[in-house]
Amino acid sequence: MIPDQRRDEILRLLRETNVLSVRELTDALGVSHMTVRRDIEVLERSGRVHSVPGGVRLASHLGLEPARLEKETVDVGHKSAMARAAADLVTDDMTVYLDAGTTLLAMVPHLLARQHLTVVTNDFSTLAEMIGAEQIDVIHTGGLLDHRNRSSVGRLAAGTMRQLNVDIAFLSSSSWDASRGVTTPHEAKVDVKRAALDVAARSVLVAGSIKYGLFATHRVAELGELDTILTDDALPDSAASAIRDRGTELVLARQASDGLAFA
Structure with a gap:
Protein backbone atom coordinates (compact mmCIF):
# COMPACT_ATOMS: atom_id res chain seq x y z
CA MET A 1 0.00 0.00 0.00
CA ILE A 2 1.09 3.56 -0.62
CA PRO A 3 1.32 5.83 2.48
CA ASP A 4 -2.15 7.37 2.06
CA GLN A 5 -3.71 3.91 1.78
CA ARG A 6 -1.90 2.74 4.91
CA ARG A 7 -3.10 5.75 6.88
CA ASP A 8 -6.66 5.24 5.72
CA GLU A 9 -6.39 1.61 6.83
CA ILE A 10 -5.06 2.69 10.25
CA LEU A 11 -8.08 4.97 10.65
CA ARG A 12 -10.44 2.18 9.57
CA LEU A 13 -8.94 -0.21 12.12
CA LEU A 14 -9.13 2.42 14.87
CA ARG A 15 -12.80 3.06 14.15
CA GLU A 16 -13.40 -0.60 14.97
CA THR A 17 -11.41 -0.76 18.22
CA ASN A 18 -10.55 2.88 19.12
CA VAL A 19 -7.07 1.96 20.47
CA LEU A 20 -4.34 -0.17 18.86
CA SER A 21 -0.76 -0.97 19.78
CA VAL A 22 2.10 -0.35 17.35
CA ARG A 23 2.71 -4.11 17.28
CA GLU A 24 -0.89 -4.78 16.26
CA LEU A 25 -0.58 -2.25 13.44
CA THR A 26 2.72 -3.66 12.17
CA ASP A 27 1.13 -7.12 12.04
CA ALA A 28 -2.04 -5.89 10.35
CA LEU A 29 -0.25 -3.77 7.75
CA GLY A 30 2.82 -5.93 7.21
CA VAL A 31 5.23 -3.00 7.60
CA SER A 32 8.00 -2.02 9.98
CA HIS A 33 7.70 -0.42 13.39
CA MET A 34 9.26 2.80 12.06
CA THR A 35 6.81 2.98 9.14
CA VAL A 36 3.87 2.72 11.51
CA ARG A 37 5.39 5.38 13.77
CA ARG A 38 5.79 7.75 10.81
CA ASP A 39 2.20 7.16 9.73
CA ILE A 40 0.98 7.85 13.27
CA GLU A 41 2.95 11.12 13.35
CA VAL A 42 1.33 12.26 10.10
CA LEU A 43 -2.17 11.38 11.33
CA GLU A 44 -1.50 13.04 14.68
CA ARG A 45 -0.43 16.30 13.05
CA SER A 46 -3.77 16.33 11.22
CA GLY A 47 -5.63 15.91 14.53
CA ARG A 48 -7.20 12.55 13.61
CA VAL A 49 -5.34 10.34 16.12
CA HIS A 50 -3.32 10.69 19.30
CA SER A 51 -0.35 8.71 20.53
CA VAL A 52 -0.59 6.71 23.75
CA PRO A 53 2.25 4.75 25.36
CA GLY A 54 2.97 1.89 22.97
CA GLY A 55 0.24 2.71 20.51
CA VAL A 56 -2.36 5.10 19.15
CA ARG A 57 -6.01 5.96 19.69
CA LEU A 58 -8.63 7.69 17.63
CA ALA A 59 -9.29 11.35 18.44
CA SER A 60 -12.53 11.41 20.41
CA HIS A 61 -15.42 13.85 20.39
CA LEU A 62 -16.73 14.82 23.84
CA GLY A 63 -20.49 15.24 23.55
CA LEU A 64 -21.31 15.63 27.25
CA GLU A 65 -19.00 16.64 30.07
CA PRO A 66 -19.01 14.26 33.05
CA ALA A 67 -20.91 15.41 36.14
Whole structure:
Protein backbone atom coordinates (compact mmCIF):
# COMPACT_ATOMS: atom_id res chain seq x y z
CA MET A 1 0.00 0.00 0.00
CA ILE A 2 1.09 3.56 -0.62
CA PRO A 3 1.32 5.83 2.48
CA ASP A 4 -2.15 7.37 2.06
CA GLN A 5 -3.71 3.91 1.78
CA ARG A 6 -1.90 2.74 4.91
CA ARG A 7 -3.10 5.75 6.88
CA ASP A 8 -6.66 5.24 5.72
CA GLU A 9 -6.39 1.61 6.83
CA ILE A 10 -5.06 2.69 10.25
CA LEU A 11 -8.08 4.97 10.65
CA ARG A 12 -10.44 2.18 9.57
CA LEU A 13 -8.94 -0.21 12.12
CA LEU A 14 -9.13 2.42 14.87
CA ARG A 15 -12.80 3.06 14.15
CA GLU A 16 -13.40 -0.60 14.97
CA THR A 17 -11.41 -0.76 18.22
CA ASN A 18 -10.55 2.88 19.12
CA VAL A 19 -7.07 1.96 20.47
CA LEU A 20 -4.34 -0.17 18.86
CA SER A 21 -0.76 -0.97 19.78
CA VAL A 22 2.10 -0.35 17.35
CA ARG A 23 2.71 -4.11 17.28
CA GLU A 24 -0.89 -4.78 16.26
CA LEU A 25 -0.58 -2.25 13.44
CA THR A 26 2.72 -3.66 12.17
CA ASP A 27 1.13 -7.12 12.04
CA ALA A 28 -2.04 -5.89 10.35
CA LEU A 29 -0.25 -3.77 7.75
CA GLY A 30 2.82 -5.93 7.21
CA VAL A 31 5.23 -3.00 7.60
CA SER A 32 8.00 -2.02 9.98
CA HIS A 33 7.70 -0.42 13.39
CA MET A 34 9.26 2.80 12.06
CA THR A 35 6.81 2.98 9.14
CA VAL A 36 3.87 2.72 11.51
CA ARG A 37 5.39 5.38 13.77
CA ARG A 38 5.79 7.75 10.81
CA ASP A 39 2.20 7.16 9.73
CA ILE A 40 0.98 7.85 13.27
CA GLU A 41 2.95 11.12 13.35
CA VAL A 42 1.33 12.26 10.10
CA LEU A 43 -2.17 11.38 11.33
CA GLU A 44 -1.50 13.04 14.68
CA ARG A 45 -0.43 16.30 13.05
CA SER A 46 -3.77 16.33 11.22
CA GLY A 47 -5.63 15.91 14.53
CA ARG A 48 -7.20 12.55 13.61
CA VAL A 49 -5.34 10.34 16.12
CA HIS A 50 -3.32 10.69 19.30
CA SER A 51 -0.35 8.71 20.53
CA VAL A 52 -0.59 6.71 23.75
CA PRO A 53 2.25 4.75 25.36
CA GLY A 54 2.97 1.89 22.97
CA GLY A 55 0.24 2.71 20.51
CA VAL A 56 -2.36 5.10 19.15
CA ARG A 57 -6.01 5.96 19.69
CA LEU A 58 -8.63 7.69 17.63
CA ALA A 59 -9.29 11.35 18.44
CA SER A 60 -12.53 11.41 20.41
CA HIS A 61 -15.42 13.85 20.39
CA LEU A 62 -16.73 14.82 23.84
CA GLY A 63 -20.49 15.24 23.55
CA LEU A 64 -21.31 15.63 27.25
CA GLU A 65 -19.00 16.64 30.07
CA PRO A 66 -19.01 14.26 33.05
CA ALA A 67 -20.91 15.41 36.14
CA ARG A 68 -18.96 16.77 39.11
CA LEU A 69 -19.46 13.64 41.23
CA GLU A 70 -18.03 11.48 38.43
CA LYS A 71 -14.94 13.70 38.11
CA GLU A 72 -14.12 13.55 41.81
CA THR A 73 -13.12 9.88 41.70
CA VAL A 74 -11.08 9.93 38.46
CA ASP A 75 -7.27 10.27 38.24
CA VAL A 76 -7.00 11.44 41.87
CA GLY A 77 -3.23 11.01 42.20
CA HIS A 78 -2.42 13.11 39.15
CA LYS A 79 -4.94 15.76 40.20
CA SER A 80 -3.23 16.11 43.57
CA ALA A 81 0.17 16.51 41.90
CA MET A 82 -1.14 19.11 39.45
CA ALA A 83 -2.93 21.04 42.19
CA ARG A 84 0.23 21.35 44.27
CA ALA A 85 2.32 22.38 41.25
CA ALA A 86 -0.29 24.97 40.25
CA ALA A 87 -0.43 26.41 43.78
CA ASP A 88 3.35 26.84 43.68
CA LEU A 89 2.81 29.47 40.97
CA VAL A 90 0.84 31.65 43.42
CA THR A 91 2.62 34.12 45.71
CA ASP A 92 1.43 36.57 48.36
CA ASP A 93 -0.61 39.62 47.29
CA MET A 94 -1.86 38.04 44.07
CA THR A 95 -5.36 38.04 42.62
CA VAL A 96 -6.02 34.65 41.06
CA TYR A 97 -8.94 33.11 39.20
CA LEU A 98 -9.86 29.47 39.90
CA ASP A 99 -12.08 28.03 37.20
CA ALA A 100 -14.61 25.35 38.07
CA GLY A 101 -13.13 21.89 38.43
CA THR A 102 -11.98 19.26 40.90
CA THR A 103 -8.25 19.77 40.24
CA LEU A 104 -8.47 23.51 40.88
CA LEU A 105 -10.56 22.85 43.99
CA ALA A 106 -7.65 20.73 45.24
CA MET A 107 -5.44 23.85 45.09
CA VAL A 108 -7.36 25.49 47.94
CA PRO A 109 -5.57 23.84 50.92
CA HIS A 110 -2.23 24.90 49.43
CA LEU A 111 -3.36 28.52 49.11
CA LEU A 112 -4.47 29.00 52.70
CA ALA A 113 -0.96 29.92 53.87
CA ARG A 114 -0.66 32.79 51.35
CA GLN A 115 -0.94 36.36 52.61
CA HIS A 116 -3.16 39.09 51.17
CA LEU A 117 -4.55 36.78 48.50
CA THR A 118 -7.71 37.46 46.48
CA VAL A 119 -9.39 34.47 44.87
CA VAL A 120 -11.98 34.88 42.14
CA THR A 121 -14.01 31.80 41.21
CA ASN A 122 -17.18 30.65 39.50
CA ASP A 123 -17.11 27.37 41.43
CA PHE A 124 -19.47 26.82 44.36
CA SER A 125 -17.38 24.01 45.88
CA THR A 126 -14.31 26.26 45.89
CA LEU A 127 -16.42 29.01 47.45
CA ALA A 128 -17.59 26.65 50.20
CA GLU A 129 -14.01 25.58 50.97
CA MET A 130 -12.97 29.22 51.44
CA ILE A 131 -15.87 30.49 53.54
CA GLY A 132 -13.88 29.96 56.76
CA ALA A 133 -10.62 31.36 55.33
CA GLU A 134 -11.06 34.94 56.51
CA GLN A 135 -7.46 35.84 55.58
CA ILE A 136 -8.38 35.46 51.86
CA ASP A 137 -10.66 37.83 49.97
CA VAL A 138 -13.04 35.78 47.85
CA ILE A 139 -15.12 36.97 44.89
CA HIS A 140 -17.71 34.72 43.29
CA THR A 141 -18.71 35.62 39.76
CA GLY A 142 -22.40 34.78 40.08
CA GLY A 143 -24.24 33.98 36.88
CA LEU A 144 -26.23 31.10 35.46
CA LEU A 145 -26.02 27.92 37.58
CA ASP A 146 -24.56 24.83 35.91
CA HIS A 147 -26.18 22.19 38.10
CA ARG A 148 -24.03 19.23 36.92
CA ASN A 149 -20.76 21.01 37.69
CA ARG A 150 -21.77 23.23 40.61
CA SER A 151 -20.54 26.39 38.95
CA SER A 152 -21.69 29.62 37.33
CA VAL A 153 -21.48 30.17 33.58
CA GLY A 154 -22.74 32.51 30.88
CA ARG A 155 -22.60 36.24 30.18
CA LEU A 156 -23.39 37.39 33.73
CA ALA A 157 -20.42 35.47 35.14
CA ALA A 158 -18.29 36.82 32.28
CA GLY A 159 -19.47 40.35 33.05
CA THR A 160 -18.15 40.09 36.60
CA MET A 161 -14.82 38.78 35.35
CA ARG A 162 -14.40 41.71 32.95
CA GLN A 163 -14.58 44.19 35.85
CA LEU A 164 -11.48 42.67 37.47
CA ASN A 165 -7.72 42.51 36.99
CA VAL A 166 -6.23 39.08 37.63
CA ASP A 167 -2.58 38.11 38.03
CA ILE A 168 -3.07 34.44 37.10
CA ALA A 169 -6.14 32.72 35.67
CA PHE A 170 -6.17 28.96 36.23
CA LEU A 171 -8.47 27.36 33.67
CA SER A 172 -9.84 23.82 33.61
CA SER A 173 -11.02 21.74 30.68
CA SER A 174 -12.39 18.26 30.02
CA SER A 175 -11.13 18.33 26.41
CA TRP A 176 -7.95 19.73 24.91
CA ASP A 177 -5.40 18.96 22.24
CA ALA A 178 -2.76 20.66 20.11
CA SER A 179 -4.76 20.87 16.89
CA ARG A 180 -8.19 21.82 18.27
CA GLY A 181 -7.15 23.73 21.38
CA VAL A 182 -9.24 23.99 24.56
CA THR A 183 -12.86 23.06 23.88
CA THR A 184 -16.12 22.44 25.72
CA PRO A 185 -19.45 20.80 24.84
CA HIS A 186 -21.29 23.62 26.66
CA GLU A 187 -21.46 26.99 24.93
CA ALA A 188 -22.34 28.80 28.18
CA LYS A 189 -18.88 27.97 29.57
CA VAL A 190 -17.04 29.77 26.80
CA ASP A 191 -17.92 33.32 27.89
CA VAL A 192 -16.52 33.11 31.41
CA LYS A 193 -13.38 31.25 30.34
CA ARG A 194 -12.68 33.79 27.59
CA ALA A 195 -13.27 36.66 30.01
CA ALA A 196 -10.78 35.15 32.47
CA LEU A 197 -8.21 34.86 29.70
CA ASP A 198 -8.77 38.46 28.65
CA VAL A 199 -8.33 40.02 32.11
CA ALA A 200 -5.40 37.87 33.33
CA ALA A 201 -1.75 38.84 33.13
CA ARG A 202 -0.92 35.12 32.93
CA SER A 203 -3.09 32.19 31.90
CA VAL A 204 -2.54 28.58 32.97
CA LEU A 205 -4.50 25.59 31.73
CA VAL A 206 -4.56 22.86 34.39
CA ALA A 207 -5.81 19.67 32.74
CA GLY A 208 -4.90 16.00 33.02
CA SER A 209 -3.28 14.05 30.21
CA ILE A 210 -6.25 11.66 30.12
CA LYS A 211 -8.26 14.58 28.68
CA TYR A 212 -5.71 15.25 25.96
CA GLY A 213 -6.93 14.26 22.50
CA LEU A 214 -10.58 14.83 23.38
CA PHE A 215 -12.39 17.64 21.61
CA ALA A 216 -15.84 19.21 21.84
CA THR A 217 -17.98 21.50 19.70
CA HIS A 218 -17.22 24.90 21.23
CA ARG A 219 -13.69 26.27 21.08
CA VAL A 220 -12.42 28.29 24.06
CA ALA A 221 -8.87 29.04 22.96
CA GLU A 222 -5.96 27.82 20.87
CA LEU A 223 -3.16 26.35 22.98
CA GLY A 224 -0.88 29.11 21.68
CA GLU A 225 -3.08 31.71 23.41
CA LEU A 226 -2.18 30.25 26.81
CA ASP A 227 0.99 31.16 28.66
CA THR A 228 1.35 27.82 30.42
CA ILE A 229 -0.14 24.33 30.29
CA LEU A 230 0.20 22.33 33.49
CA THR A 231 -0.57 18.65 33.14
CA ASP A 232 0.75 15.33 34.48
CA ASP A 233 3.81 13.41 33.35
CA ALA A 234 1.77 10.73 31.57
CA LEU A 235 1.40 13.08 28.60
CA PRO A 236 2.84 11.39 25.47
CA ASP A 237 6.10 12.84 24.15
CA SER A 238 4.49 13.62 20.80
CA ALA A 239 1.83 15.72 22.51
CA ALA A 240 4.45 17.55 24.58
CA SER A 241 6.39 18.41 21.42
CA ALA A 242 3.26 19.65 19.66
CA ILE A 243 2.45 21.94 22.60
CA ARG A 244 5.95 23.38 22.82
CA ASP A 245 5.93 23.97 19.06
CA ARG A 246 3.04 26.38 19.64
CA GLY A 247 5.16 28.52 21.94
CA THR A 248 3.34 27.58 25.15
CA GLU A 249 5.25 26.71 28.32
CA LEU A 250 4.61 23.11 29.38
CA VAL A 251 4.85 22.00 33.02
CA LEU A 252 4.58 18.28 33.82
CA ALA A 253 3.64 17.46 37.40
CA ARG A 254 4.54 14.09 38.82
CA GLN A 255 3.67 12.36 42.07
CA ALA A 256 6.56 10.93 44.06
CA SER A 257 6.32 7.82 46.20
CA ASP A 258 5.94 9.95 49.33
CA GLY A 259 2.86 11.60 47.83
CA LEU A 260 4.55 14.94 47.12
CA ALA A 261 4.12 16.54 43.73
CA PHE A 262 6.98 17.78 41.63
CA ALA A 263 7.06 19.71 38.35
